[in-house]
Amino acid sequence: MFEKLKEKLGLAKKEERSLPQESSRGTSINTAVTSKNFDEITSNLKISLIEADVALPVADKISNVLQKKLEDRTIKLKGDRETVFREAVRATIKDVASVGTIDLVDLASKKSPFVVMFVGMNGTGKTTSIAKLAEMFKEKGYYVVIAASDTFRAGAIEQISLHGDRIGVKVVKHQAGGDPAAVAFDAVKHASKNERSVVLIDTAGRMQNNKNLLEEMKKIKRISKPDIIILTLDALSGTDTLNQAKLFDEAVGINGYIVTKIDADAKGGGVISLLSETKKPILYIGTGQSYSDFIQFSLDWYLNRLLN
Ligand SMILES: Nc1nc2c(ncn2[C@@H]2O[C@H](COP(=O)(O)OP(=O)(O)OP(=O)(O)O)[C@@H](O)[C@H]2O)c(=O)[nH]1
Ligand SMILES: [Mg+2]
Structure with missing residues (x-):
């Protein structure tokens, strides 16, 4: 279930991951989150989301919100960057996709x-x-x-x-x-x-x-x-x-x-x-x-x- 989106977000198990840690231009989501490569990360992310069936306006929204969240956290980035990224993705999806429920x-x-x-x-x-x-x-x-x-x-x-x-x-x-x-x-x-x-x-x-x-x-x-x-x-x-x-x-x-x-x-x-x-x-x-x-x-x- 959801293998493609996981993989696109770089969240698949490491051995299953085809998204490289280093992208073609030498930046990566998990190892080098700095303000210089935010744009590249978010535009790569947008393409990945669209490939995993996320509609364009939603992919736009997610990558914008994520960019903001990552920027806010850059200075504090010390520990596990993958965890930071996961948290940011979680919070972002919650931001855009939370709706009321019907029981x-x-x-x-x-x-x-x-x-x-x-x-x-x-x-x-x-x-x-x-x-x-x-x-x-x-x-x-x-x-x-x-x-x-x-x-x-x-x-x-x-x-x-x-x-x-x-x-x-x-x-x-x-x-x-x-x-x-x-x-x-x-x-x-x-x-x-x-x-x-x-x-x-x-x-x-x-x-x-x-x-x-x-x-x-x-x-x-x-x-x-x-x-x-x-x-x-x-x-x-x-x-x-x-x-x-x-x-x-x-x-x-x-x-x-x-x-x-x-x-x-x-x-x-x-x-x-x-x-x-x-x-x-x-x-x-x-x-x-x-x-x-x-x-x-x-x-x-x-x-x-x-x-x-
Ligand atoms: N794998 C899987 N198959 C499902 C699921 N729900 C339904 N199906 C299958 O999808 C096919 C169509 O399901 P139906 O419930 O007949 O669909 P329907 O909307 O009533 O179809 P119509 O009456 O023709 O409009 C059947 O073969 C179901 O067994 C599901 O959650 N998973
Ligand atoms: Mg029917």
Whole structure:
């Protein structure tokens, strides 16, 4: 995970490091931090960040903030310069990427039925993430209802029903091609009969240019009145995740994200871009295909992965 960004920042384990200690012009991040080579360090860093999927404006911001932090510390630089650099990177990423959090479990404990709608491009992991959350909420003693509102893609109703059977939660479904908003409405109605209930609404994957599906998504929202709308993003989509975040936010209003396939993400910079550019939280990350491959996201978790 995140090997590329680690390597680019010069933070990979020494034996794995391909970033040379000495750069072509004889300067290095870890051994010769002086005011003379700040510019070179920060411009090298900017290129490295962009190569690791950090969007350009964010890379700019990080290298500017880092330059300032390193300048502030030059005089005091005595001990381990690598530690100083790591601390500076940590503080800088915190500066640009800290956003508020949304605790789904806490919210669900305060409202029943608690309704969460999932949106996202094709194949980003909506259905898998719903199954993971369904299991988590079931284990916490909630009555979980899944709305099979992807009535569009062939096989989608069967896929979510299979998850429901495996986990042991109710799946409300209509026939393929039916009205997805009506399915969501029925699921909420069904859940209302139970205390401590959670409704998870699966929806069809949308292509950016598919106007009908975007309109349908708005209708599901209007009819089911979700408490939270989550956008799933595939970590492997790189900087395109920012475009997707913008598109879906404009269409229905997004509260936060689940970033999937982090286990396969060698770059790792997309998370920083997403947080820093949109200022909306990542609630969970998917780290594999099993139900248990699901972690509540925190920036500290990410930074520890990156920097330790
Ligand atoms: N490695 C890995 N694979 C994942 C993760 N999350 C989902 N997947 C896989 O990604 C593929 C697509 O996942 P789905 O949950 O079907 O995606 P979707 O958004 O519902 O797709 P559509 O319904 O077609 O729009 C499946 O093969 C999942 O097993 C993850 O965190 N890690
Ligand atoms: Mg799906």
